[in-house]
Amino acid sequence: xxxxxxxxxxxxxxxxxxxxxxxxxxxxxxxxxxxxxxxxxxxxxxxxxxxxxxxxxxxxxxxxxxxxxxxxxxxxxxxxxxxxxxxxxxxxxxxxxxxxxxxxxxxxxxxxxxxxxxxxxxxxxxxxxxxxxxxxxxxxxxxxxxxxxxxxxxxxxxxxx
Numbered sequence: 001x002x003x004x005x006x007x008x009x010x011x012x013x014x015x016x017x018x019x020x021x022x023x024x025x026x027x028x029x030x031x032x033x034x035x036x037x038x039x040x041x042x043x044x045x046x047x048x049x050x051x052x053x054x055x056x057x058x059x060x061x062x063x064x065x066x067x068x069x070x071x072x073x074x075x076x077x078x079x080x081x082x083x084x085x086x087x088x089x090x091x092x093x094x095x096x097x098x099x100x101x102x103x104x105x106x107x108x109x110x111x112x113x114x115x116x117x118x119x120x121x122x123x124x125x126x127x128x129x130x131x132x133x134x135x136x137x138x139x140x141x142x143x144x145x146x147x148x149x150x151x152x153x154x155x156x157x158x159x160x161x
Contacts, residue, residue: 002109005046005054005066012063013042013054020092027129030152055109057093057102065093067106071117086114088124091133098132107140 005013017037024032045052051071057064068090074080088110093102111122124142126133 001058002055002105003058005056007043007046009046009056009063009066010039010042013037013056013066014039016063016066016092016094017042017090019095020090023130024127027127031150032127052089053113055106055113057097057106059097059100059102064097064100065091065102065106067091067110069110069113069122071114071119072123083120084118086110086117086119086122088122091124103136104140107136 014037018034021032021035021037025034042054044050045054045068052068053070054066054068056066067088070087070089072085072087074083074085076082088107091103091106093106107122114122122142123145124137125148126137128134
């Protein structure tokens with residue numbers, strides 16, 4: 001079952017955030033680190049402040065994963081068509097529950113929520129090293145729109161030259 005999160009879901013949401021942040025740190029150790037999510041932020045999302053919402057996937061009264069999304073507008077650059085969007089900020093499913101369709105159901109809930117709010121598209125960012133997540137997003141109809149790139153500068157090496 002997919003439902004909106006309640007305040008009593010905070011402990012499992014924090015546990016799942018640790019899984020997410022640990023995974024990100026393992027995939028990109030030069031840029032990401034294991035961390036805890038700010039409790040005030042999660043509470044504000046549960047309270048649907050600042051156009052956020054959070055859905056949880058629940059099975060046998062146990063939260064298996066969550067998705068956080070926010071209503072936004074396209075950037076106000078002259079070249080962008082002004083449209084409303086849902087930004088899928090975070091999606092995480094418990095490692096023991098992956099492959100059971102929870103991620104797909106959470107994406108569908110976010111998409112339906114966006115449609116209720118008259119958005120034109122759903123957008124997200126994903127680490128290029130997170131191959132399983134990318135496979136899920138592609139299966140669910142997402143396309144690559146923008147590619148962020150990074151170059152690490154070894155300042156010690158440059159200073160030694």
